Amino acid sequence: MVSQAAIELTRLEVQDRLDSAKTQAERNRLGQFATPTGLATDILQYAKSLLVQPYKIRFLDPAFGTGSFYSALIRAFSPLEIVRAVGYEIDPHYGNEAKKIWSDNRLVLHLADFTRAAPPTSDEEKFNLLICNPPYVRHHHLNSADKTRLQRAMEQITGLRLSGLAGLYCYFIALSHGWMAENGLAGWLIPSEFMDVNYGQEIKEYLLDRVTLLRIHRFNPDDVQFGDALVSSAVVWFRMAEPPHEHSVEFTYGGTLTEPEVVKHISTEVLRKSAKWSKFPLASSSVRHHVKQLQLSDLFTIKRGLATGANSFFILTPERIAQFQLPREFMTPILPSPRFLPVNEIEADSTGNPLIDRRLFLLSCNLPEGVVKSRYPALWKYLQTGVKAGLDQRYLSKHRSPWYAQEERPASMFLCTYMGRRDIRNSNPFRFILNHSKATAPNVYLMLYPRSSLKEQFRLDPNLPKLVWQALNEITPEVLVSEGRVYGGGLHKMEPNELGNASADNILRLLPDGFTEQNEQMILFGE
Helix, strand or coil, X not given: CXXXXXXXXXXXXXXXXXXXXXXXXXXXXXXXXXXXXXXXXHHHHHHHHHCCCCCCEEEEECCCXXXXXXXXXXXXXXXXXXXXXXXXXXXXHHHHHHHHHCCCCCCEEECCCHHHCCCCCCCCCCEEEEEECCCCCCHHHCCHHHHHHHHHHHHHHHCCCCCCCCCHHHHHHHHHHHHEEEEEEEEEEEEHHHHCCHHHHXXXXXXXXXXXXXXXXXXXXXXXXXXCCCCCEEEEEEECCCCCCCCEEEXXXXXXXXXXXXXXXXXXXXXXXXXXXXXXXXXCCCCCCCCCCCEHHHHEEEEECECCCCHHHHEECHHHHHHHCCCHHHEEEECCCHHHCCCCEECECCCXXXXXXXXXXXXXCCCCHHHHHHXXXXXXXXXXXXXXXXXXHCHHHHCCCCCCCXXXXXXXXXXXXXXXXXXXXXXXCCCEEEECCCCEXXXXXXXXXXXXHHHHHHHHCCCHXXXXXXXXXXXXXHHHHHHCEEECCCEEECCHHHXXXXXXXXXHCCCCCXXXXXXXXXXXXXX
C-alpha cells in the first residue's frame, strides 16, 4: 500500500508539471494558484481543533485542483473518520490528473463547474467540513452573462447581490451556503482584499448575519503564501449557524494559523461599524463613531493623477519634443514617477516648470484632427505614428475625443504617492509632496486640491501651505496603512476615497477657531 506521504510527493510532482504546461498569464486569468503543502496541512490541523469528536467528516472542496486539501485531510484524519469526500474541478487539465492520483481513494471528484452544480436537498447529504482555495478570477475576466448568472444565484441563496467588481471567489463563498449542513465548519483561503474594498461589503454582511464568523487569520503581506501570485491572503472560518448575541470574532495576524503573532477578539458590533477590517487585530478595536472627526476629504478634493493610456507616447522628454519639432503650446509639465523624484518639496522656475533633474512634458491637444493636420503638420505627423501603433484604439484613447486629448488634471499643491512599500529605511510607504510648480501628475500620485475654505486660509496666510504639508507628513504610517490596502510582498496602495478617510485633526490645529463650521457650510452649499 502506497503511503500518504508518497502520494503527496506524487501530487506535487504532477502539480509542478501541470503548472509549467500553462503560461503564468493563463493561470493568472483563471486564478489557478495551488495551496502549498505546509499551508494546507496547517489549515486541516486547525480545522481538526474546531471539530467535535467522534469525527464523522463529510468533506467538500469546490475548487479541488490536484487535491492539496484532500491530501491534508487524509493525513489529519483516519479513513474511518471520513464518511464522505467530494471535490469539484472545472479544468480537465488538472482534474483528469487528479482522478488518477486519487483513484484508490473513496474521493468522488466531479469534473464540473461548481457554480453550476445543484446543492444537496437533505441535511444528511450536505457537508459538515468545507475547505477551499477558490479561484482568484478578477471581475474583468468574468463575462457579463456569467456575472448576471452568478449574481442571480447568490441573491436567490443569500438575499444579497454582489457588486459587478467582485471576483469569482466571492461567489464561491455565497453559493456554497446551500451545500453546508447545519453547524458545519467552513475554512476559506481567500485574498484579504475583501476586508477593505467596496465590493466586499456584501461578503462581510453575509459573514456577520448569515453564519457565525469564528476567526479571520491574515498572513503578513511580506510572507507571500503563493510564490506565483502577488496577493495578500487570509483564512476565514465560520460555522453554519445563526450568530449568537454579543458575539466576538477572533482576529489573528502573522505567523501561522496555529501560532499567530497577534491575537485579538473584536465584537461584531465594532465590525459592523468598521469600513475596513484589515486594521484588525493590529489596530485598536475601538471605533470612533460618536464624534464626527475632521477628515482629509473635508479639506481636500482628492483625485487620482491622470492616466494617458500610453505614457511612452504622451509623456515626452525635452529631447524627444525637439526631435519631432512638436509645438510647445501643447506641452504641459508633468512629474516623473516617485522613484525618479528624490525630493518631497518641488520648487519651480519663473515659468512654473519644476526644478528637478528628470523634466517631462505631457502632450495634450483638444483641437480636431482636421485643424491639427492643416495648422500643425509636425504634430500631425507625430500623431500618425501613434495611429500606426494602434494607440488610438486603446481603451482610454477610444473614450476620448479627440483620442489624443487628456483628461483635466491641473497642477495640485499637495500630492501623495499612490503606492509604496515599507522597508528598513522608510516605515511609511506613502509620501506627501509639496508642489510649487505648474506640473500635473500621472496616476501614480493622488492629487489633493484644497477646498474653497482652505484656499481662503492660504490666501490669508501664505506660510500656511507649508505647515499643512508638514502636518500631512506627520500622519502616522499606521493610520495611512489602515486606510489603504496591502498586497502580497508588502505593496501598499491607497485610492482617493481611502486617503480622504484619514484624520485631519493635526491640520485642524493650524486653522482658526470656527473653521470647521465654516468649512461644513461651504461644502453643504457646494463651495
